[in-house]
Each structure stands twice: as structure tokens, then as C-alpha cells.
Amino acid sequence: MTSSRRPSPRRLSGRPLRRLPAVVLFVAVAGCSSTDASAPVTVPGPSAGEAALCRALHEELPTEIAGLERGDTDPASDLTAQWGGGAIVLRCGVPRPERMSDPQADAVEADGVNWMLEERESGPRFTSTYRKTYVEVTMDERFTHDSTPLAALAAPVRETIPPSV
Template sequence: MLLAAAGCSSTDAAVTITVPSPPAEEAALCGALHRELPKSVAEQDRNDPEPASELTAGWGDAAIVLRCGVPRPDRMSAPQSQGVEANGVNWLVEEEPEGPRFTTTYRKTYVEVTMDKRYAHDITPLAELADAVKKTVPATLDVQ
């Protein structure tokens, strides 16, 4: 979740987010994911949030923010949960006032992606992140 925007009116201003605290095994998966993430997503250039961490990444002016090693969302157990699949990666969908939040399912660690409202009905960013997720965060079961 975004906590605050740092800086003034610059489009290059980094945002500040909460860095997850996963167990060491999950943090290692997140480090591998961090190294595989693309330089741009949905035509937004990489602009990582503060504090700098291998557990977080961002694109654009907080348009797309990824956190790896987040806790399992409570809504994942809700019978009315909605999901989406993007290029072989399954995601829980949560509609939030500031924009959609997606969290991977069936992976050895949870990867969360938040997007601003302009991506409310667009899974293109998830599709562009899918290869890096599949390569570095193993599935917990075969969902294909």
C-alpha cells in the first residue's frame, strides 16, 4: 500500500512504501525476482520506491508498484474472491479506492502489485511481469 508521495511536483519523485519482512527463503526468491524485473512496464519506466529494497519495485510515478514477500491477504480465503490469470500467473483481485491490487496465488511467496486507477480494467502490467514471476517464484501446485 502506498503511504506517501515524496518530493514536490517532479514526476521522478520516489514514493515511500512499507517494505515486507518475509522469511529468509522467501526473501531469496524476491531477490531473484528483483533481478529479473523489466525496465519498463505498460510503457512506464522503472522508478523504484523508497526505501530501496530488493523486495520492492515501481514503474512510473507510483503508477505500478510491486512488493514481494507480502503476507497472505485475508481476502484470499473469501468465497467471493475474484481472480485473474495473466500469462500463466494467477492473481487475486482486490478493488481498492486508489486502484486495483493484485496478489499472486499458488506461488512459494506472495507478490503484490498495486496500480493506480488508470489500470483499473487493464491486466497488461501483470502480463508483462508474468515471465519474471514464473522464472523466479516457483508455483506451489500445477494450476495449468
């Protein structure tokens, strides 16, 4: 697929020692579930050539981004990946976003990879530009003003998804 132009202490009351184990248990369970859960993700349907590029990317993706561990998506696919139970989700081989035609669209560059930015209430969405296939990365609201996870994805994208220009 070809890319288009660059888009422009709260204190516990009562008996804290009796409540502490319950709090610790809750935190432990919540911590485990955020990294082990499968995130429901729509799997893209790219061409065979693009799917091959996406499978190569899948093999090179990091096991951790921003302190979040990589896990499986639901359904599992070589075209998708997630970190932190879905806090960061990658889909490879997505269709070209309509917003990419807008010359006023916001864009960022991370270690040699250009990304179009779409701001959403649930967190930002980035789509690679100038690559043989589109790679989409959605992040939850904690990353609204932090695109640093893109730096962890830049090298794998650069190495496996050739430029289109």
C-alpha cells in the first residue's frame, strides 16, 4: 500500500492492619490481570504481501514497552500485538485512514518513523506513514501527552516495513 503526503496518602480509618491484606491482595490481582489479559482487537485484512511484512514485524516487536509486558490479543494474530492488557495495541496492515488525506493532520517522528496522530478521548492513535503497509498503534489515556512508546516500536518498523517512497 502506498502512503500519501505527510500529515501535517490517603489514611485508612479504623483498623489498617486488618485492611492491609485485602488491599495487598487487590493490588496483586489487579497487577497480574493487566499484563496477562488478552485485549479484544479487530484483526486487519491486508493483502498477502502486506501480511508477510506484518508477520516479520510481529517477530521483532519488543517484549516490554513503557514498563508494560507484551501479551496476546483476542483473537491471537500475527497482525496484532498488545502491551499492558491493551494499554498499547498494535495492528499491522490496517487500511489507509481517511484523515491521512488532510494536509492539516498532526504528525510526529520517532526515531526515523513518521506517524500520523489522531487524538481521541480514550487516548491517542498513531498510524505509520511512508511505509509499504500501515501500522496502527493505539494507546490509552495515560499516553495522551506521551508518544515515547513509539520509540520502542520504531526500530522494528524500520527494519521490517520498507519505506514506500
